Amino acid sequence: MSTQANTGIPFSYSQSQSPIRLLELPPALLSLVTSHSPPIIQIKAAPTPANTTGPRGSGDHAVLCTPTQTFSLRHVHCSNSILLIQPSEPPPPSPVEDEQQQAFPLTSTGLKAVATAGSWLELIPVTPDCASILREKIPVYHGWTDNHPVPPAMEEPISRARLLDSIPVSDAEFSIAWDALLAFETDSGEAFRPSAAAILKAISEINTSATAESFSLSTPSGFTVSAILGMLDDVEMPAGLVMAVIGGMCDRVEESMDDNAWRLNTDKCCVSGNWGASIERSNFDHRIRLHG
Structure with missing residues (x-):
């Protein structure tokens, strides 16, 4: 009879297996979620691309969004099952154990498989065309003239927050496209693109x-949006549109004590003499030029 102690580890399967879904994180994303200040990670539904084939081609798929990037989720199958285990107490001794087992019982903590996975989700970085999506979802604002009256209020306004929640892109990618379209919200919370x-x-x-007010938009100290809105008090123009246009022509003044100070950006605008205005479209953004 062997006198060596039994050092085996008891292993068992749980009768009720827990459903799990494994997610493989790229190194950069793993560092992000394990940092001291991990950001909010979102999983959003996204329409299946038009060129998708197979039985799932007509359904929806999902994307994972960090604050600045979007990842497509791809289902990957593996040939070997992946077991999720956890420590468990060793089983009680059996009355029919042989003499060797009774002499050297299993005393170590055991392992129990509580879930089994045959696949995992892989993250693939994607660059969604957020501007095209916003063009389809945001109605056009034509102005406040007699020919194009202010659009009537919608029963269910399409707000910026609602669009952000429903579009499968990151917050940063959404904001870039929103600003490039000069999109804005009315006082009632309706989103438009002018x-x-x-x-x-x-x-x-x-x-x-x-x-008329001898007010300079290119002063080194900058100007505030509230000052512009004050001068436009008699004009029936949405404040959101004013702020969007200023954001398209100007940059924030970083060195200003006022967080909302702006200064005309000559790289965005071409200025000469008395100001007139023209506008060009390039891709999805509006390039604004002021000219004499």
């Missing part, structure tokens, strides 16, 4: 009011 004519008229109104 037409070229509406942007031209907004620039003209800002220019006219600033000229």
Whole structure:
């Protein structure tokens, strides 16, 4: 009879297996979620691409969004099952154990398989065309003239927050496309994207009011949006549109004590003489030029 102690580890399967889904994280994303200040990670539903084939081609798939990046989730099958185990107490001794087992019982903590996975989810970085998605979802604001009256209030306003929740892109990618389209919200929370004519008229109104007040948009100390809105108090122009146009023409003044100070960016605008305005479209953004 052997006198060596039995050092085996008891292993068993749980009768009720817990459902699990494994997610493989790229190194950069793993570092992000294990940092001292991990960001909020979201999983959003996304329409299946048009070129997807197979029985799941007509369904939806999901994306994972960090604050700045979007990842497509791909289902990967493996040939060997992956077991999720946890420590368990060793089983009680059996009355029919042989003499060797009774002499050297299993005293170590055992392991129990509580879940089994035959696949995992792989993350693939993607660059969604957020601007095209927003163009389809955000109605066009044509202005506040007699020919194009202010759109009536919607029963269910499409707000910026609602769009962000429903579109499968990261917050940063959404914000870049939103700003490039000069999209804005009305006081009632409805999202719009202005037409070229509406942007031209907004620039003209800002220019006219600033000229009448001898107000400079290119002063080194910058100006505030509230100052512009004050000059436009008699103009029926949405405040959100004014802020969007200013954001398209100007940059924030970093060295200013006021967090909301702006200064005209000459790289975005071409200025000469008395201001007039023209606008060009390039891809999905509006390139604004002021000219004499």
